[in-house]
Amino acid sequence: MTTTVKLICTECAAEAGPLDWRCSVCGGPIDFAEPLRFRPEVVDDGDFSLWRYAAMLPVERRFTLGEGLTPLVAAPIDGMKVYAKLEYLNPTGSYKDRGAVTMMNHLLAHGVQAVVEDSSGNAGASVAAYSTASGIYARIFVPETAAAGKKALIARFGGELVEVPGPQHAKTEACVEAAKTTTYASHAWSPYFILGQTTVAWEVWEQMRWRVPDVILSPVGHGGLFLGFTRGFQALYEAGLIDRVPRMIAVQSAGCDPVVRAWETGAEVPPHVTPTPTVADGIIVETPVRGKEVMRAIRESNGAAIRVENDAILDAQTRLAWHGLMVEPTSAAAAAALPEVRRLLGDEVEIVMPLTGNGLKMLG
Ligand SMILES: [Zn+2]
Incomplete structure (x- = not known):
């Protein structure tokens, strides 16, 4: 296959x-070349991971750590109808595991024995874990300034940590250089990574009893999860299982906001930005790889792009914790955008908000 x-x-x-x-x-x-097709009759109801959709994924399952099928829970914040999708409960503590498992299974099928990847943290930890657990050697390039807990996690999962000084993009340049002589397992570039992300939309549809919310409110860096949602809902729509796709609303920090800037100016492609310090370290992406597709997803779903400030993000993180939701600041950026969603769409809209990364990584 x-x-x-x-x-x-x-x-x-x-x-x-x-x-x-x-x-x-x-x-x-x-x-x-071909978009995914959703076929409800082949969903494996007896599998309680994202592999319940295995028959529709163009990748063979050789190993799994039990990723996917994360809880969807009510989190009434600011009096709004919010459901949190607990992506931080995936095996390595972030949504990246969905993409890592499909990407690494693909690479395994092609006999790959060593990979390189660059990441500010979560993707690096995920690729390290999925590589080591499947017998592949992983070298992970991270900025020297990455959070200590995330760096420790990469090493603990068996990845070789390569710390790169300088700005965020320096780690990518170092990794691309290394990729000339090995395989680049890139969460930003690989279509097999987005493939795994697609399953999150299908889970939401099943967990809401075969319907979809009005809004998906998600932090966006490269937009892998955002595009996963979009492609997943599009497949449900094409299959005639839903009559509309949710409005896709992207959230970025004021410190790195190329998608918001493109949205505000009507540009088809996000401009290059020079980041300023932000607590949302997971979405510092100066140039999203699939920026054009992200903008199209927002436009075609009647969505929006919202910028949030550091203090609003930290405040949202605290309020999520008071709902029992322990997330990192990057994940809380979505919740920080709720007042603006209310201003745009009112407080009756039903919102699904993926909570992308586990806050336990950032403690201590
Ligand atoms: Zn080309």
Whole structure:
């Protein structure tokens, strides 16, 4: 099954190989030539992980750590109808595990034995864990300034930690250089990573008893989870199982807000920004790899993009904790945008908010 999947460049449509991380012709992002199809009759009700959708995923399951099927719980914040999707309860403490498991299974199927990845933390921990657990050697490039707890987690999961001084993008440049001689398991570039993220939309649909909320409110860095939701809902819509897709609302910090700037100016592609200090370290992405698709997802779903300040993020993190939801600041950015959602759409809208990363990583 894996060998028959066709991959193409989203910019120039050139065909790509299974281990290419970007187009060898123009450097653009690679994607599946065919969109995913949702077939309700093949959902495995006896599997309590994201592999209940295995029959629809173009990747063979060789190993799993039990990722996916995270709880969806009511979290009435600011008097609004909010449901929190507890993505931080995935095996390594973030939503990245959905993408890591599909990406690493794909690489395993192609005989890969060593990978490199760059990440400010959560993706690095996830790729380290899924690599080591499946017998693949992982070198993870992180900024020297990354949170100590996240760096410790990468090492504990068996990843070789490579600390890179300088700005956020320096770690990516170092990783891309290393990728010339090994396999780049990139959470930002691999379509197999977004593939796993798609399952979150299907879970929400099942957990809401086969319907979807009015709004998805999500932090956006590269937009992997955001696009996973979008593609998942699109597949449900194409299958005739829902009559509309939720409004997709992207949240970014004032310290790094290319998607919000593009939304405000009507630009098709997010501009390059130079980040300023922010507590939302997980969404410091100066140039989102699939920025054009993120903007299209917002536009076509009648969504929006919202900027939030540091103090609002930290306040939201505290209020989430008082609901028993222990998340990192990046995850709380979505909750910090609730007042603006109310201003835009009123307080009757039903909102699903993925809580992306576990706050326990940031304590102490
Ligand atoms: Zn191309």
